[in-house]
Amino acid sequence: MNPIQSSQTIEAPRTRPHPDGENTVAAPAKKTKRPRRSLALRAGLALVALAIAAGAGYAVKSTYFASKTTGIVTVAAKRGDIEVTVLTTGTLKPVKLVAVGAQVSGRITSVKVALGDQVKTGDLIAEIDSVTQENALRTQKAALANVRAQKVEKEATLKKAELSLARQKRMVAQNAVSRADFEAAEADVSTTQAQIDQLDAQIIEAEVAVETAQANLGYTRITAPIDGTVLSIVNQEGRTVNAAQSAPTIVILGQLDTMTIRAEISEADIVRVKKGQPVYFTILGDPNTRYQATLESIEPAPESITSDSSVTTSTSSSSSSSSSSSSSSAIYYMGIFNVPNPDGRLRTYMTAEVHIVLGEAKGVLTIPSAALGPVGRDGSAQVQVLGEDSTVTTRRVQVGLNNKIVAEIRSGLKEGERVATGQSVAAAAQTTQTRRSRPPMGL
Numbered sequence: 001m002n003p004i005q006s007s008q009t010i011e012a013p014r015t016r017p018h019p020d021g022e023n024t025v026a027a028p029a030k031k032t033k034r035p036r037r038s039l040a041l042r043a044g045l046a047l048v049a050l051a052i053a054a055g056a057g058y059a060v061k062s063t064y065f066a067s068k069t070t071g072i073v074t075v076a077a078k079r080g081d082i083e084v085t086v087l088t089t090g091t092l093k094p095v096k097l098v099a100v101g102a103q104v105s106g107r108i109t110s111v112k113v114a115l116g117d118q119v120k121t122g123d124l125i126a127e128i129d130s131v132t133q134e135n136a137l138r139t140q141k142a143a144l145a146n147v148r149a150q151k152v153e154k155e156a157t158l159k160k161a162e163l164s165l166a167r168q169k170r171m172v173a174q175n176a177v178s179r180a181d182f183e184a185a186e187a188d189v190s191t192t193q194a195q196i197d198q199l200d201a202q203i204i205e206a207e208v209a210v211e212t213a214q215a216n217l218g219y220t221r222i223t224a225p226i227d228g229t230v231l232s233i234v235n236q237e238g239r240t241v242n243a244a245q246s247a248p249t250i251v252i253l254g255q256l257d258t259m260t261i262r263a264e265i266s267e268a269d270i271v272r273v274k275k276g277q278p279v280y281f282t283i284l285g286d287p288n289t290r291y292q293a294t295l296e297s298i299e300p301a302p303e304s305i306t307s308d309s310s311v312t313t314s315t316s317s318s319s320s321s322s323s324s325s326s327s328s329s330a331i332y333y334m335g336i337f338n339v340p341n342p343d344g345r346l347r348t349y350m351t352a353e354v355h356i357v358l359g360e361a362k363g364v365l366t367i368p369s370a371a372l373g374p375v376g377r378d379g380s381a382q383v384q385v386l387g388e389d390s391t392v393t394t395r396r397v398q399v400g401l402n403n404k405i406v407a408e409i410r411s412g413l414k415e416g417e418r419v420a421t422g423q424s425v426a427a428a429a430q431t432t433q434t435r436r437s438r439p440p441m442g443l
Contacts, residue, residue, distance in 0.1 A: 074386050074418035077367045077409060083360035084403045086273055088335070090263035090281065090352040094254030095338055097348075098226055099234075100125055101247035103219040104133060107240045113251060115233060119224040126250050128241070130220040137213035144206035151199040158192040165189050228253040231348060254348060259341045263354040264332040265298070273298065273356055279337055281352040291339050291346075295356060299334040359401050366406045371419040375399055383413070384420035392420060 102108075106128040113125055165185040232252040235241060241248040261281060265273055275297060280290045335356065339346070373382035385395045397412030413419070 072386065072392065072420050075368055075371065075421050076416055076418050077365055077413045079363055079415060080366045080406065081360070081362045082364065082366055082401050082403060082406055082408050084358045084401050085355040086265065086269045086358060088263040088265050088269075088354045088356065090261040090335075090354045092259045092261055092283075092346055092348065092350040092352055094228070094231075094256050094348060095258040095260050096226055096228065096253075096255040097231075098228070098253045099249045100222060100225065100251050100253055101249045102126075102128055102222060102241050102243050103247055104128060104216050105241060105243045106130070106132065106220065108235055108237050108250070111233065111237045111250070113230045113233070115230055117230045118228075119230065119253065120227050121224055123224045124221060125224055126222045126237075128220040128222070130217055133213065133217040133220055137210065137217050140206065140209040140213040144203065144210050147199055147202045147206050151196060151203060154192060154196045154199055158189065158196060161185065161188040161192050222250055224253060226253060226255065228255045256341055256344055256346075256348070258338050259346045260336060260338050261293070261352055261354065263335040263337075263352070263356070265335050265356070267302070267331040267333070270298070270333045272358055273335065278357045279335075279354060280357070281339075281354040283346070283350050283352055287353075293337045293339045295335055296337045297335075299336065302331045302333050361401055361408055364400065365409045365413060365415055367409055367413070367419050368421050369402055369404050369407045371421045372399065372402075372407055375402070380412075385413070386418040386420065 109127045109129050111126045112123075113119060119125070165182075165188070168182040168185040171182075230251055231254045234249045234251065241250075263279075263281075273295070275295055277295045278292070279295050280292050282288075282290060335354075367383070371383050375381040379399050380396050381399050382394055382396055384392050386392055395412055398410040400408030400410045402408065
């Protein structure tokens with residue numbers, strides 16, 4: 001006998017009359033319960049249907065009954081200051097920077113200054129061993145004296161020849177001497193005079209040699225050519241310098257009361273920059289202090305910074321390699337201006353962040369540049385303005401200065417009106433509709 005399933009119940013046997021008069025027992029009737037799975041299925045389908053209906057309702061509301069201000073980011077037009085500048089980097093140098101060198105060769109016997117010393121024009125900076133130069137001067141002086149002595153001798157010979165010529169002239173008139181003796185006396189005078197002229201030229205040459213030797217001796221005493229500050233001592237005491245090819249530098253002097261800034265202006269910005277424009281700059285150590293100046297000049301020739309790079313790639317399957325190289329060149333023009341430095345706060349070779357002011361306005365109506373559409377040639381652009389009824393309308397305004405952060409609005413807006421900014425301008429145009437004329441399909 002099979003076990004009875006839990007989902008079935010057994011009723012008591014029922015009797016029924018038999019045609020032959022005997023009672024027979026009827027087979028037990030089975031009653032089966034409904035599975036719980038069908039109930040869960042119906043509940044799930046109901047929930048899915050409810051979710052679909054809710055999603056459809058939300059989509060219809062979002063699409064056809066959207067709020068007028070959904071997704072709009074606005075900013076109020078307000079008064080403010082604006083300036084348009086060209087940003088560059090510059091280097092500070094003294095208005096006068098002089099490398100004081102040696103014009104003669106020799107050993108440095110002494111250095112008379114230290115770093116930071118203030119010197120005046122003519123002050124002694126250093127000395128070079130002068131024995132060679134002193135000997136050269138003595139030699140040239142001796143040569144000059146020798147030539148002058150020769151001239152004195154020739155002058156005496158000339159006087160003697162002139163006296164002899166005078167006697168020959170009197171005697172030839174009396175026919176006491178021959179004509180040949182007279183002519184010989186004349187020739188002696190002329191020859192001696194020519195020799196004296198030659199010695200005069202030699203004397204001048206010897207005098208020049210003496211002056212040169214004196215100058216070389218003076219070069220052993222190196223003096224300051226300008227008033228300034230000792231910025232660097234390149235060669236120390238005891239070192240031998242050779243001035244045969246180029247003048248070796250002993251010290252570097254600079255006038256620090258006025259500094260010169262050389263600002264690198266790229267070729268993309270140089271077309272907007274011109275002499276006389278106001279500039280200001282800051283230094284890295286004090287970015288909150290502005291130093292004001294005026295652009296004094298722009299060098300006509302550019303300074304180039306060239307960089308080369310090469311990349312090599314290889315393919316293993318073909319065992320071959322290829323290389324490619326590229327070259328880029330950045331062109332800069334130097335803008336130059338000076339700034340007073342009475343307290344010495346600005347130092348040599350500091351880096352300056354320079355702003356060349358192209359235009360500025362104070363107390364004007366401004367809005368973020370991101371709120372502007374494309375600016376036309378006439379200076380006008382479109383903006384999206386949020387009205388009092390929360391609707392967005394397109395309006396054309398006249399744009400003045402624009403530094404890509406804020407823009408000056410000269411007409412078309414009032415102070416306090418709100419404009420849409422960024423990408424929300426496009427979203428605002430879509431959300432201004434209230435309801436479509438045709439209802440959605442299926443509803």
